[in-house]
Amino acid sequence: MSSQEYATFIDMPVTRAQVEHCSYSFWSSLYSKYVPKSIIIKSLPKEFIQYLEQDGIKLPQEENSRSIYTEEIIRNEDNDYSDWEDDEDTATEFVQEVEPLLDFPNLHEQLNDAMNELGAVAPKLNWSAPRDATWILPNNTMRCNEVNELYLLLNASNYIMHDLQRAFEGCVDGDEEKGLKFDLILRQWCDMNPALEFRVFVKDSHIVGATQRDLNYYDYLDELSDTFKDLMDELVHEVVLPKFPDKSFVLDIYVPRPFNKIFIVDVNPFSRKTDPLLFSWNEIATAVPSKDGGNSDEDYELRLVTSHNTCRFASKEHSENHVPQDLVEASLNPEAIRELTQKWKELLSQQTQEESSDSEDGT
Ligand SMILES: Nc1ncnc2c1ncn2[C@@H]1O[C@H](COP(=O)(O)OP(=O)(O)O)[C@@H](O)[C@H]1O
Ligand SMILES: [Mg+2]
Helix, strand or coil, rough: CHHHHHHCCCCCCHHHHHHHCCCCHHHHHHHHHHHHCCCCCCCCCCCHHHHHHCCCCCCCCCCCCCCCCCCCCCCCCCCCCCCHCCCCCCCCCCCCCHHHHHHHHHHHHHHHHHHHCCCCCEECCCCCHHHHHHHHCCCCCCEEHHHHHHHHHHHCCHHHHHHHHCCCCCCCCCCCCCCCCEEEEEEEEEECCCCHEEEEEECCCCCEEEEEECCCCCCCHHHHHHHHHHHHHHHHHHHHHCCCCCCEEEEEECCCCCCCCCEEEEEEEECCCCCCCCCCCCHHHHHHCCCCCCCCCCCCCCEEHHHHHHHHHHCCCHHHHHHCHHHHHHHCHHHHHHHHHHHHHHHHHHHHHHHHHHHHHHH
8 A cells, every 4th residue: 555545734834933923913914904993902911811710600790780680670570599508508608709890890890891982892812712602692692782781691611711721722833821911902893704704724935725704605696606706816816925023823704795806804723723614634634735926826725615515514503512413414414314313203202101100010
């Protein structure tokens, strides 16, 4: 068997500096014309970090607050849990909890001011957005209309914890976070069409592939493919590469209609930690950049979800964080729904049988 028949695992070393270049405050300062209006709150106080790391979510109880999250609940028969509270066995909590109004009042004020200025925001920390926690907000998106929603979303997210604890994981020159300063980025909310978000892989100053970011099938993308590639090419060669300190990185972009302007959503390390989406890292790592050496790359593939592979990819992202996977799959696939219903019926009839045999045996 020749060695070519084996897929080799290609090492892609990434340095701390490369990860730092992908922090929002670093890269967005290079391309300010290409990002939505945002406010960066630098060097978050340690109490806020502690607040994000603590279990549970403590929302501020502000005087005159009319937030649905903190409104005093008027007790009635249906919601009166006082019997439970009196329960002798209730464990007493001795852990000192961080509270926004007591422990970081200045930051709380700053956040309120920023949100008054920007309106609704899409938040993120240095590298990650809380995409996994949207289930906690009533609109099921990252859109935060008030500061309490911001606290809820950030607290419920494992992706945010990643930034706080494992941002440099896998770096060849060390992974400790000691002394690292954290930033909170509030991006002015824009209603983005997920179909028009793309991820572009740049290796040694050449685009070696690009993919849809949202893995659903959109029938109108295919015929626009060349338009998107031209825009990506121009952005990478004329805007990004001339200023970015690294030659390999992964760029997330947004191309809204009428396709004459492009936005940079994020810059990510050229490493296995960045999701290759419709590609595999092996494909990206072994791709041969175009040889013309000029300021354009025409040979790369913009990979789209086709109607043929829809079922394979169209499962909801981060679904492990809310409803059972069975249900998510079933919601996308009629066959799975039938199967699930059948299983459910079997369980019910089994249960009914057990109950009736129990009552026959009993007494
Ligand atoms: N200003 C914005 N308004 C609304 N949604 C946004 C905004 N910026 C980004 N998003 C959405 O958030 C998603 C994640 O943002 P991103 O910065 O790429 O975070 P991450 O690196 O954690 O994936 C994007 O794919 C986009 O859909
Ligand atoms: Mg990213």
